[in-house]
Amino acid sequence: MNILDKIIQRKKEEVSFSKSNTSVSALKESEFFGRENFSLKESLKKRSGIIAEFKRQSPSKGIINDTVSPLEVVSAYEKFGASGISVLTDRDFFGGSSEDILNVRNSVNIPILRKDFMIDEYQFYEAKSIGADVILLIAACLSPQQVSEFTELSHELGLEVLLEIHTEEELKHIHKNIDLVGINNRNLKDFKVDLQHSVNLKNQLPKDILSVAESGIYNEEDFRYLKNEGFDGFLMGEYFMKHEDPGKKLAEFISNTGI
Numbered sequence: 001m002n003i004l005d006k007i008i009q010r011k012k013e014e015v016s017f018s019k020s021n022t023s024v025s026a027l028k029e030s031e032f033f034g035r036e037n038f039s040l041k042e043s044l045k046k047r048s049g050i051i052a053e054f055k056r057q058s059p060s061k062g063i064i065n066d067t068v069s070p071l072e073v074v075s076a077y078e079k080f081g082a083s084g085i086s087v088l089t090d091r092d093f094f095g096g097s098s099e100d101i102l103n104v105r106n107s108v109n110i111p112i113l114r115k116d117f118m119i120d121e122y123q124f125y126e127a128k129s130i131g132a133d134v135i136l137l138i139a140a141c142l143s144p145q146q147v148s149e150f151t152e153l154s155h156e157l158g159l160e161v162l163l164e165i166h167t168e169e170e171l172k173h174i175h176k177n178i179d180l181v182g183i184n185n186r187n188l189k190d191f192k193v194d195l196q197h198s199v200n201l202k203n204q205l206p207k208d209i210l211s212v213a214e215s216g217i218y219n220e221e222d223f224r225y226l227k228n229e230g231f232d233g234f235l236m237g238e239y240f241m242k243h244e245d246p247g248k249k250l251a252e253f254i255s256n257t258g259i
């Protein structure tokens, strides 16, 4: 079984546990229900294009940074020019939690992407209830039909959708209502990073859709290359997080690349 299969298997158990603890109607009582979302589509055009991620650990890298707090990091990300923030909420594999978003929501005024493995409608209500603005749908673990249904539900709840693809086959998951397409430079099944592969895939996207290059952007040269190839957004985690002061690293990166 590859790592993605393992994560999904565990996620099913986690979701059924959450469902038995907290009902959808209880989630709907959250102060964040009905709140207007910050749009990542809009914000990508206005600021640096960088979606800076808060990530403590990952299955491919182990512990990246377990000393900083979400609040200090995401506030600095906003201050130094991120277009959006991504927060990993998966606990077992990434060391995150819903509280990581809840605890920062009222302190930042840029879009927050809830980064998790979405497989059940329940998780969309949960995302809204913790104050997320955008959710990630990963084509590798969903059918095109699920992508379409989950997109509809997200929009009903006022959440934007970032659809992540990695292969040509997954181009079939692109649905006309998707807000943004992310191309993961990293294969989630074996963790290999290949920027050239992503650029080839980007050239096959519908022309009018916003595209985000995800993962494995580790230096200014990688970033410039992807920007020149026309990506609108850049999802970066480890490069900032492995630094003791991730916000400062973002500030330097933005100033060095001149964006």
Ligand SMILES: O=P(O)(O)OC[C@@H](O)[C@@H](O)c1c[nH]c2ccccc12
Binding pocket: 053, 055, 115, 116, 138, 164, 184, 214, 215, 216, 217, 235, 236, 237, 238, 239
């Ligand atoms: O830390 P990196 O290599 O900059 O990557 C960030 C982000 O793209 C990565 O965390 C990611 C992209 N897609 C995912 C899906 C699930 C979990 C994590 C991810």
